[in-house]
Amino acid sequence: MTYQFSYKEALRTSERIAWRVEDLIGEDKQLDFSRPFLPESLAGTAALDFLTPTERLTLNHIRGHGYLYMFGMVEEFILPFVLDHARPLLALDDYRTRALLEFAAEEAKHIHLFKCFRESFEAGFGLACEMIGPAEAVAKAVLAHQPLAIALTILQVEWMTQRHYLESVRDDRELDPQFTSLLQHHWMEEAGHAKLDTLTVASLAQGMDEAAIARAVDEYLAICSMLDLGLTQQVAFDVATFTRATGRKLEATERLAFVEAQQKAIRWTFLGSGMTHRNFLSTLGGLSQAARQRVERISPTFC
Numbered sequence: 001m002t003y004q005f006s007y008k009e010a011l012r013t014s015e016r017i018a019w020r021v022e023d024l025i026g027e028d029k030q031l032d033f034s035r036p037f038l039p040e041s042l043a044g045t046a047a048l049d050f051l052t053p054t055e056r057l058t059l060n061h062i063r064g065h066g067y068l069y070m071f072g073m074v075e076e077f078i079l080p081f082v083l084d085h086a087r088p089l090l091a092l093d094d095y096r097t098r099a100l101l102e103f104a105a106e107e108a109k110h111i112h113l114f115k116c117f118r119e120s121f122e123a124g125f126g127l128a129c130e131m132i133g134p135a136e137a138v139a140k141a142v143l144a145h146q147p148l149a150i151a152l153t154i155l156q157v158e159w160m161t162q163r164h165y166l167e168s169v170r171d172d173r174e175l176d177p178q179f180t181s182l183l184q185h186h187w188m189e190e191a192g193h194a195k196l197d198t199l200t201v202a203s204l205a206q207g208m209d210e211a212a213i214a215r216a217v218d219e220y221l222a223i224c225s226m227l228d229l230g231l232t233q234q235v236a237f238d239v240a241t242f243t244r245a246t247g248r249k250l251e252a253t254e255r256l257a258f259v260e261a262q263q264k265a266i267r268w269t270f271l272g273s274g275m276t277h278r279n280f281l282s283t284l285g286g287l288s289q290a291a292r293q294r295v296e297r298i299s300p301t302f303c
Contacts, residue, residue: 041167044264064121080139103193145223153220194279
């Protein structure tokens with residue numbers, strides 16, 4: 001597989017993007033709880049017409065907090081994976097080494113960024129949101145898989161970040177500008193990370209035959225299934241948080257509709273939007289057309 005980008009180009013782009021966590025949150029830069037945090041395509045609240053506008057806004061905020069947590073959680077396994085991948089390559093290519101180390105540094109910054117936004121959220125929301133985890137346990141489970149499977153999972157995450165911002169967030173003027181700023185700055189660096197992880201996938205797949213690639217895709221799909229189970233549990237937690245925050249007692253039919261709508265939205269947000277991204281599928285097809293076709297058959301489950 002050949003690509004239009006390189007480690008050298010990725011490093012130069014990274015060095016031109018300079019922002020600090022302190023520039024985006026803290027002091028006078030606080031979240032505005034009078035506005036939604038996530039676009040409707042990710043929050044999935046519009047269909048719940050039995051909720052009041054205020055209740056739908058509260059649910060949007062809960063999902064916004066979940067977005068902060070989930071991205072912080074996945075970056076907990078991206079960071080050690082990138083460092084582990086960079087270590088044996090230190091003497092081979094200076095640009096690759098520097099680009100991967102910059103990748104790791106930016107992921108560490110993103111973990112810090114999402115934690116700071118969560119602290120701001122909790123101060124403004126006034127209620128703790130129960131979350132799946134802990135992140136360390138999720139990272140351990142993901143990192144137990146073979147490297148190519150992990151790299152494919154990370155590539156899916158990188159491209160879904162791009163899709164969220166470009167297709168849903170960038171032109172939505174209803175969203176809280178502070179939350180939009182978080183997503184914009186995260187997107188800026190993740191654009192480079194998607195290219196670096198594409199190169200990582202190609203490097204790990206080099207020399208692998210069709211059977212070996214198929215086994216890696218098996219493990220990638222196993223990771224997706226594990227994450228999907230976690231997302232199902234998170235919806236249950238979100239129902240409980242919503243009830244505590246609003247005092248609204250959902251009837252049985254309302255609860256079912258709530259769970260179904262949120263299950264669909266959260267699956268799309270964290271699995272389907274990356275799994276169906278054309279660049280992710282293109283990379284997968286470059287490894288194996290059979291692997292791409294397999295993922296395309298499975299992906300509607302998460303859409």
